Amino acid sequence: MRKRNQMSLLLMCVLLIVIAGCGGNKNAQATDPSNQPADKTTDVNSTEPKKLRDIKVVLDWTPNTNHTGLYVAQDQGYYEAEGLNVEIIQPGEGGADTMVASGAVPFGISYQEGVTQARTQDVPLVSIAAVIQHNTSGFAAPIERNIKSPTDFEGKTYGGWGSPVEEAVMSSIMEKEKGDVKKVKIINMGDADFFTAVKRDIDFAWIFYAWTGIEAELRKQPLDMLYVKDYAPELDYYTPVIVTNEKQIKDDPELVRAFLKATAKGYQLAIDNPEEAASILSKAVPELDKDLVLASQKWLSPRYTDDAPRWGEQKKEVWQGYTDWMLNHKLLDKKIDINQAYTNDFLAN
Missing domain, CATH: 3.40.190.10 (Periplasmic binding protein-like II)
Structure with missing residues (x-):
């Protein structure tokens, strides 16, 4: 990604x-x-x-x-x-x-x-x-961040790779839940992997569950996972x-x-x-x-x-x-x- x-x-x-x-x-x-x-x-x-x-x-x-x-x-x-x-x-x-x-x-x-x-x-x-x-991708967060729906992105820090697609996808699924993407702090997490980043300075990131999500299971680090396709059918690409x-x-x-x-x-x-x-x-x-x-x-x-x-x-x-x-x-x-x-x-x- x-x-x-x-x-x-x-x-x-x-x-x-x-x-x-x-x-x-x-x-x-x-x-x-x-x-x-x-x-x-x-x-x-x-x-x-x-x-x-x-x-x-x-x-x-x-x-x-x-x-x-x-x-x-x-x-x-x-x-x-x-x-x-x-x-x-x-x-x-x-x-x-x-x-x-x-x-x-x-x-x-x-x-x-x-x-x-x-x-x-x-x-x-x-x-x-x-x-x-x-599409098996979505926004994931450690459960202690309490991100259960797209509106919970507000006030949180998202770690991405600097693509305009990220904010557009986030905006699409937040709008459907009456959320405001402008209330999300978006930073580029560079080469840091998901597990390192969430321990450092981010609350959630965009992952493929088949790999990072399964790795979280094996690490016994439960995640809240919001699949983008579940909130916007046009994102089931x-x-x-x-x-x-x-x-x-x-x-x-x-x-x-x-x-x-x-x-x-x-x-x-x-x-x-x-x-x-x-x-x-x-x-x-x-x-x-x-x-x-x-x-x-x-x-x-x-x-x-x-x-x-x-x-x-x-x-x-x-x-x-x-x-x-x-x-x-x-x-x-x-x-x-x-x-x-x-x-x-x-x-x-």
Whole structure:
């Protein structure tokens, strides 16, 4: 969540890359195996194994249970079955959206918010799957702060990352409860984690419950959690999502289809067997707390698909509702074509 404060600047940098044309990308295609056409299988009489196509997928942040399906697909050979050798990487200085939009990597993890902002600046990001069906984020506070409703934000100190989205979201849910966001002290808590910050100088912060909320449970530090979607349906947006760019879709739709087919299998295993999926993630990223991974996975696994007919499904009304909300709160410079921002075309039936 904290990296979103850099979103606008990063998107402007991407826009300059995109405006400059795809000439740089063409040169990259000649040398980057991630952009090469998939190798053909060898002759049936040949003893040589099928060559795999090397590609990368970039995360939005450090590895966590939002990403489990990727690691499962990698571990279980689902990518290999589709002719792919997938490397999961963490974002560089430019961020995941920049890397995907510029063609440096074909796939990445992003947020509906980031894709929407990118589209207003003609950055060609496209969401191809929703990792989780409903927004699991909200404002959290230690129970001793006695924050039971949005009106209780008044007179309290909020620790954020300096994005205008934060105050707009807070204002939306407070207004519905007759609260006044101007009575909230908003500070930037920098790189401090939630648990450090609430011991120091803040009362509440915006978290994803599947990770920070579960960690609070394990620490036996109970929280009051106000999910934003419970107060404003238009804030029940997709976060996170898997993204690619328009050029990737145009030039190699079969790669997009193959990558999502294998990824969907990874998330399905995580849905059906969270314990096994947690073990796979812990093995791939041993520095993660195993108890946190397991508890988080058990909480999150049923929420990957929830009430959707299949994993990854995205609804137009969700994209339209959040876009309209952003426009109404002057967080977007112009309207976007919703149909260009997302697609379900590459999901398995």
